[in-house]
Amino acid sequence: MDWLWWVGAGLLFVLIEIISLDLVLIMFAGGAFAAAGVNAAGGPLWLQIITFAVVSAALLFSLRPWLLRHLRHRMPLTETGAAAQVGRSAVVVSRVTELGGRVKLQGEIWSARTVDGSPELATGTEVRVVRIDGATAVVQSVASDSHTV
Structure with missing residues (x-):
């Protein structure tokens, strides 16, 4: 038993x-x-x-x-949460530098910073999320993104 x-x-x-x-x-x-x-x-x-x-x-x-x-x-793996934001487009709402700034991503305001060595991004610039570090979106300009492809 x-x-x-x-x-x-x-x-x-x-x-x-x-x-x-x-x-x-x-x-x-x-x-x-x-x-x-x-x-x-x-x-x-x-x-x-x-x-x-x-x-x-x-x-x-x-x-x-x-x-x-x-x-x-x-069933392909679907990213969720912050990982799902990588590769998405966003718009700069507050000047973004290597030290910080703000972007509007999927209707939400995120803290952001540029990829190391990238120039600062002015308000209204369309950017692409390269990666997420904690709660900060690391972004680069869509224009510079197309030059690196």
């Missing part, structure tokens, strides 16, 4: 995996279910623990990368 503890742990891993969707805890669930099988077959506790560890690691390092690759192939 001790195998029920392993099954319970496996089901708990599955439930938490449903919330996190990282495809990590589901691998631990597989290890827990394998350990439950060893327990049901009468295996000692040390063998159950080793089975849990080996099966979990095997699933984590073999099955998880394959699943991630195929999931990303079927």
Whole structure:
């Protein structure tokens, strides 16, 4: 009847995996279910623990990368949050230098600074977000962006 503890742990891993969707805890669930099988077959506790560890690691390092690759192939990864702003256009609302300024990006005002070595950007200049550093958009002029392509 001790195998029920392993099954319970496996089901708990599955439930938490449903919330996190990282495809990590589901691998631990597989290890827990394998350990439950060893327990049901009468295996000692040390063998159950080793089975849990080996099966979990095997699933984590073999099955998880394959699943991630195929999931990303079927559903492309969509950036969200600050990472989604990279590559978008913005308009300078307050002069932007290497030290700071402000841009309007997707309807919101962001603190911004120019890419290192870029000239300052005047109000009204159209810019492209090169990267996000914390809560600051690092930008460069769309005109200079087309010259570097």
